[in-house]
Amino acid sequence: MRNALRVPLALAALAVAVLLPVAAGPFWTGLLTQMYVFGLLALSVDLLLGHAGLFSLCHASFFAVSAYTTAILQVRHAVPTALAAPAGLLAGTLLGLVFGFAVRTRGVYFILITIAFGYVVWGVAHRWSSFTGGDNGVTNVPFPDVGAVRVESHTEYYYLVLAVVLLCALGYRLLVASPFGLTLRGIRASETRMRSLGYHSGLHLYAAFVVSAALASLAGVLYVYYNRFVNPVAASFPISVEAALMAIIGGTGTIVGPFIGSMIILWLRNWVSSFFELYASVMGLVFIAAVLWAPQGVVGLVGRLRARLAGAGSG
Amino acid sequence: MTSSAILQAINGTSLAALLFLLASGFTLTFGLMRVVNMAHGAYYLLGGYIGLTIAERTGSFALAIVGGGAAVVALGYLIDRFLIRHTGENHLAQVLLTVGVAFVIGDVSLAIWGGDSLKVPTPVFLRGAMELPGGLVYPRYRFVLILFGVCVGAALWLLYRKTQIGAVVRAGVDDREQVSATGINVDRLFVLVSALASFLAGMAGVVGGAFLTLYPGADWEILVVALVVVIVGGLGSLGGAMLGALIVGLLDAYGRWLLPEFSYFVLFGPMAVLLLVRPRGIFGRES
Amino acid sequence: MTTPAAAIEVSGLTKEFGGLRAVDRVSLSVAPGERRVLIGPNGAGKTTLFHCITGTLRPSAGRVSLFGREVTRLPEHRRTALGMGRTFQISNVFADLSLFENLALAILGTDRRKWMMHRPVAAFDDVCRRAREGLELVGLAHRERTVVRLLSYGERRQLELALALSSGPRVLFLDEPCAGLSPSERQRISRMIGALPRAITVLMIEHDMDVALGLADRVTVLHRGRVILEGTPGEVQANPEVREVYFGHV
DSSP, X not given: OHHHHHHHHHHHHHHXXXXXXXXXXXXXXXXXXHHHHHHHHHHHHHIIIIIIOOOOOOHHHHHHHHXXXXXXXXXXXXXXXXXXXXXXXXXXXXXXXXXXXXXXXXXXXXXXXXXXXXXXHHHHXXXXXXXXXXXXXXXXXXXXXXXXXXOOSHHHHHHHHHHHHHHHHHHHHHHHHSHHHHHHHHHHHOHHHHHHTTOOHHHHHHHHHHHHHHHHHHHHHHHHHHHSOBOGGGGSHHHHHHHHHHHHHHOTTSSHHHHHHHHHHHHHHHHHHTTOSOHHHHHHHHHHHHHHHOTTHHHHHHHHHHHHHHXXXXX | OHHHHHHHHHHHHHHHHHHHHHHHHHHHHHHHHOOOOTTHHHHHHHHHHHHHHHHHHHOOHHHHHHHHHHHHHHHHHHHHHHTGGGGTTOHHHHHHHHHHHHHHHHHHHHHHHOSSOBOOOXXXXXXXXXXXXXXXXXXXXXXXXXXXXXXXXXXXXXXXXXXXXXXXXXXXXXXXXXXXXXXXXXXXXXXXXXXXXXXXXXXXXXXXXXXTOBOTTHHHHHHHHHHHHHHHHOTTOHHHHHHHHHHHHHHHHHHHHHOGGGHHHHHHHHHHHHHHHOTTXXXXXXX | OOOOOOSEEEEEEEEEETTEEEEEEEEEEEOTTOEEEEEOSTTSSHHHHHHHHHTSSOOSEEEEEETTEEOTTXXXXXXXXXXXXXXXXXXXXXXXXXHHHHHHHHHHTTSGGGGOOSSOGGGOHHHHHHHHHHHHHTTOGGGTTSBGGGSOHHHHHHHHHHHHHHTOOSEEEEESTTTTOOHHHHHHHHHHHHTSOTTXXXXXXXXXXXXXXXXXXXXXXXXXXXXXXXXXHHHHHHOHHHIIIIITTO
């Protein structure tokens, strides 16, 4: 039943995603674009969290460094999108090569060190105002324009993001099913055994970290063209934690999970902040609730529900 | 130039004193209970704000310190008892949960005390500058802070090294099974150590709020620097927290002075290098 | 004419923990194809010696070489690539993964394709075939898709052995492969070990004297971190000193 439903479900979801901008209007189109972008960021966090078992709290860094690089090139130096976007991706990935040394550590140490790394980037964005524009950041980023692909509206950009995110999801699926993906789950299950089987576990984790940073950087590029500006908030700690929270709420170790989580969080924030000033508190409570009651996330809940229904049906 | 360098050294040392207050609690709760409490920065900020209100109402700085610390002890107990305890030894869950707690505390504080930078008023005899040997002039408050930090550090050290409770805590840091074997009430010990950590954090907020000021976001800024202290020194080690605080305090002061735009690099760069050599910090144990 | 290098040559190997010498100047030489069994009372340093030879632990002093090549300073994964394979005293398998995935990891560990990121594991026909063969060898082929968590203790011990064999070792280190097994499972495992081709050199720690003496070409007796005797099973059984430390109080 599960496999039979999967293809029609995916097609239905795709149809809804394609038709939504027509039906839902500009506000929802914009929010959905954000949801995809942050879902991609959450997915990048989840490559480490849900597969390798590493909890990174510095992914806002890659996200922000690529966003800043693209924005600065495009706005101040009039570099075309065809160069500015890849340059952003490259910059974030290079930072991943540096921060990747965090995989020398595990567990709490890894968490704490990535937090510290994340603050370096935030600090630089915040204080090096002659280059980053300080708290105002870089503004007036144009829509992307790559030869034949020329985006002129938020709706068009929505489709571009949808296409990129779908491609990423497909690539991600291959990645986690590949020997490399299996290796990461092996390291999470027993690193000592992996070493005795001939794996240089640290090198695999490092590679995973860099791939994950590249994915976060891609999200950063997509973000800056949507947002049209970037400021130190993009590099801030809450972005990193929220990305992790999205993955956890949606369900770690899955592909749809991080996107579902991103939709829930962004929708919740949007809705709550429309009538309640203390929405940061509400987000805090969501963290607490997620840890206490839904450590398996929505995907896990659905799975359990289905198992229970199947059990009731047969028994 | 040399006199500036000396002033920066004193600046760094006074910051180290403050960082030690915060980091020692963090490191002890981790060492003994294996709890990572990311709300420590929020405890700092909340303690500072409450102390500020007390100081404004009563005019007593001493009362502000005790009140700010005590309020955080009460809150910290509830958070430990009703939230953190449910996470077991899952660090990921602890981090997420306590980050959530910190968001709530920070947000509620913002609603109560507003978004401006506030300064805890200090008593008259701590205001102004004092003259140091060699003709240097330095703010009296920060100088006293160094003495205060040394006193607290010495007290903690005595408690840790010379008392029976300290001995049990040390044994617990090495091997938790041992504590249960001594027949001591482990729960009560945990509550005690966690209360001490909360008190130190709340007190640090009042003391720090008098010269660094209190504002939304100060909770995370100070926490991250305290984390670097703990990482450099080695999680769970009191001596590590002392040495780490001194290193980080000095690096921060010189970094801000020499490379203001990249002071974060000056702070975190050496940490990264150290970790390549010793992933568990200077006094950290290999497990 | 030079004599062919020993499969494993250990000289003066010492491992200290704090002030304690768990392994004390141990030297031994195992010929290619030999079945060598290590015996000794609890705490004799057998597992620590294994850890030092396979690279899980760094020895405090001494040298280890594999087929004439010194490996004392090589990390564990490099030694595996050179032909060492091992099992653990306490089953160390991937509990969250399926049996197939466990075997695939063992097979790919010494294969450059472990770095591939763009093809599903299941698409490698030879890996699938070898995984099935590995599971058949230990009688678990019918549970290929089962998650290891659901296996019994005895089945995990068998999987443990299958993992070690699947990385294609030239020298196999077995740390009490039969510990905690029922008599029938025990027989099955020792038959399997007995049937291994002589191309594989085997070093084994074993408490069960019947199993040990039945399989061994030579036996090394460890006591308090030192080698107190080495000889054929018959010599070892006849030795009064061994009777004293090993069988003494029985």
